[in-house]
Every structure is written in structure tokens, then in C-alpha cells.
Amino acid sequence: MKEPAGGVAPSPPGPKGQRLQNLRERTNDFSGFANRLRQEYGEIVAFELPFMKCCVVFDTELIRQVLVTQQPYFRPWFPGDLTDDFKYGSISLHQGEEHRRRSEFMASAFAGDSEGAYAAIIAEKALLLRDRLLSLRGADEGADLVKEFERFAWDAIVGIVLGRDVQLPRRLGEDTLDLQKMYLVLDIVPGPRLLKSLPLPTLRRGRKSVKLVDDAIYGAMQKARDSEYSREDIVAKYVRATDLDGAAGPLETDRAIRDELIILLTAFIDAPTSALAFAVHYLAANPDVRRKVEREADAVLNGGSIDETAFDRLPYTGAVLDEVLRIDPPTAVMLPKEATEDRVLGGYLIPAGTLVHVAMRALHHAPEHWNRASDFEPERWLENPRPPCPAHAYIPFGLGPHFCQGMDIAKRIVVFALAALAERLRLEPRSAEPPNRNDTAVGVAGPWTADVHERRSSTRLQARERHG
Secondary structure (H helix, E strand, O other): OOOOOOOOOOOOOOOOOOHHHHHHHHHHOHHHHHHHHHHHHOOEEEEEEOOEEEEEEOOHHHHHHHHHHOHHHEEEOOOHHHHHHOOOOOOOOOOHHHHHHHHHHHHHHHOOOHHHHHHHHHHHHHHHHHHHHHOOOOOOOOEEHHHHHHHHHHHHHHHHHHOOOOOOOHHHHHHHHHHHHHHHHHOOOOOHHHHHHOOOHHHHHHHHHHHHHHHHHHHHHHHHOOOOOOOOOHHHHHHOOOOOOOOOOOOOOHHHHHHHHHHHHHHHHHHHHHHHHHHHHHHHHOHHHHHHHHHHHHHHOHHHOOOOOHHHHOHHHHHHHHHHHHHOOOOOOOOOEEEOOOEEEOOEEEOOOOEEEEOHHHHHOOOOOOOOOOOOOHHHHOOOOOOOOOHHHOOOOOOHHHOOOOHHHHHHHHHHHHHHHHHHEEEEEOOOOOOEEOOOOOOEEOOOEEEEEEOOHHHHHHHHHHHO
């Protein structure tokens, strides 16, 4: 621990006691709770939950310390049940040299020639999403966009990770993810062990679904080992990695590979769903921006199809995604990091075992980094040169060693979906309010309903000609 001059560092300011009140506020509206703490106490605030000491940081430099410069002392925190369930861990649970080796291997699995194959899968699923929503135009009940976007993201990532011929019901992914979220919630309330032993429907469904997802993962592994299997999906890359020294770490068993793949499958559902839902909200609220997206989609999508190389030809749609991730990132407050020893942040003592939260949304709205921080302006991302902003003031995919290795895949999932929808449809949310956040974890909570309207062919043709 690094002590400041003059002796032992003080504790950060914050509300004293109030464990149950803090729990209620944190569970119901974590973003609002964090904002209140900042207004009352400053840029680093300590608070308590039952059986847990926590703090939340807002300052740009303090966030960089937690995620980068002091990162070895702030490890990702997961509920005990998840840690037990991942016997060999995953890239999300490791630190240091072990994490570096796994990161290098995962980066190689996502990059190179496979990117075209992965993009083709995403494009195919984006067109299926468009067709499903087209079938709902004029429906009295509208379309539940959260459900539809979850299904699209799940189908795309299943194809990328396990192979495009693998079919897994979306419900299995949702139940598996709901189980993980339930563990997150139960570990911050009194009596978690007792609650986890109860036959709660979410726990029962989730454990059953994990077994079915496991069956699909092990089946995909077996198929990928066939000498005639030539596809370049993620599972094939993992099972073929026989020389692991210095590359992927201890992935010599099927169970170790499974631990990595199930995290990949579930981690890719919530963030794209959130980004797509908020994008629809902001496009509906900003008609000029929506028309620009439509014109770009009309010009790039030849006859309504998506070429896997189209991403770089959709810069404005990409800027819309960047702005959505800035103004409403998938999680307002990042999942916590646990201090592994006593540390000092900003002159304050952070005791070992403290869960440290990074206030991502507050960072993305900091007026010292962003002009008109609360305004939705995709054009800010197309300025040349871009306005000066520290790299660690915009962190939708994380920062430091634990940043999202699948960032490029995630971007294509959202951009291809937005382009496919914009070329043919207009989605009009039935509420002017944005989607409801899932304040216990990442993403949004449904239902969130929109009316589906088809754009006229003549309108699309005229827009394509103007863009050209």
C-alpha cells in the first residue's frame, strides 16, 4: 500500500451505515443512487451494503488507476457460485500472466481471416431480424424490441462461437444469463446461501438451461475435432489449439474450454440489446439523424442485402453507435472490482475486500471532456480531427487488461442490425421514455414496444440516389 505523506490515509467520504437503505437504492436505480452520492460527497464515495464494503469512483484519473495503473490489485468480482461453477475460470476471472496468455489467444480467435466469416453470420442474422420485424408491421401489440434484439444477438453469437449450423433456443441463453444475474443480486443481500438453496423459479430454470447449453458446447467441440470440419468458428479454434505453451494457458481440457465459451455466449447478449434499444429510442427522437442513417443504409445495402465487408462503408451508422455508447452505455456503473489488499486512491484508503465500482455513464457525461455532454450528436465522432479527449474518458468496452476482446464483433452486431432495419423499416417506440435499465447488472429490461412501419420503395430509391 502506498501511504500519503503525513500518515495513514483516511476513508473516503460517504453515508455512514444505512446498509439496507443503500441496498434498496442500489437495486432500484443504481445510476441515480451513484449520482446522488457524487453530488453529496464528491468524486470517490464509500458506502456499505449488508456484509459488503463498497465505493464508487467518478474522477477520470481515479478510474484509470482502478482499471490500469493499479489494476493488479483490483480483480474482477464475481459471486461465489459463479466462481465455483467455473472450475478453470475464464478470461474474465484471471489476472496477471494467466490473463495475458488467455487474452492473446482470444484475440487471435476473433481476428484474422475469421472476421469475414463472423461478419457474414452477423449479416445473415440481421436480415432475419428485419424479416421478423416486417412480419409484425401493423400488429396491434407492436413488437417487443428487447425480446427481438436479444434473440438476434443470441443467434449471432451462437453461430460465431459454436458454428452457424448450431440451433439453440434463445430461452436457454436468457435463463443462463438470468441465473448469473440472480447470483449477482443474491450475493449483496442478507442470507445469500439460504436464498440460493430455495427452489426459486429463476434458479431452477437457469440451472437446467446451463446443462442444455453445456450439452451444445460439448457437442460442438466433438464436431470441431472431426478432421473434415473446416469452419473457423471460435470453438474450432479452441479445440485445435494443441500447443498451448505461452498461448492460451491451461485450456487442455474440455471443461476449461467450456468455461471460456459459456462466458462468451452469455456476455454478448445484454450489451448489443441495450445499444440497439437505445439507438431506436434516439433515432426516433432525432428525425434528422434517422434520415441520415436511412440514406446511408439505402446507398450501402445493395437491394437490401448486407455484404460482410460493409462495416467500413457505414461510418455514420457507426458514429450513431459510438454516441449511443457514450450517452447511454450498456451499464451505467460497471461490475465491481475487488481490492485484493489495502490500497490508496485519491488520497483515501480502500481496504482489502472493498468492491470498487466505476461510474461509466457519469464519466461519459463529464463536461470537462464533452461539449454539450447531454446532447445526442453522432457528428462529434466524424469531426477531423476529433475533439481532444483522454482515451480513458470513453470506455464502453472497458479499459486496461480486461477490455472486451470481442469489441469489433459487438460493433458489427449493432451496426449491421441498424443498417438492415433502416433500409426497410421505421420503428416508432410507443413510449417517449428510454428503455428501462437493468440496474442489477448490464443491459435493459423488457418489454419495450414499438410500432413497425415499412418505408416505401420509392422513398428508399430517392434516398439512395441523393446519398450517391
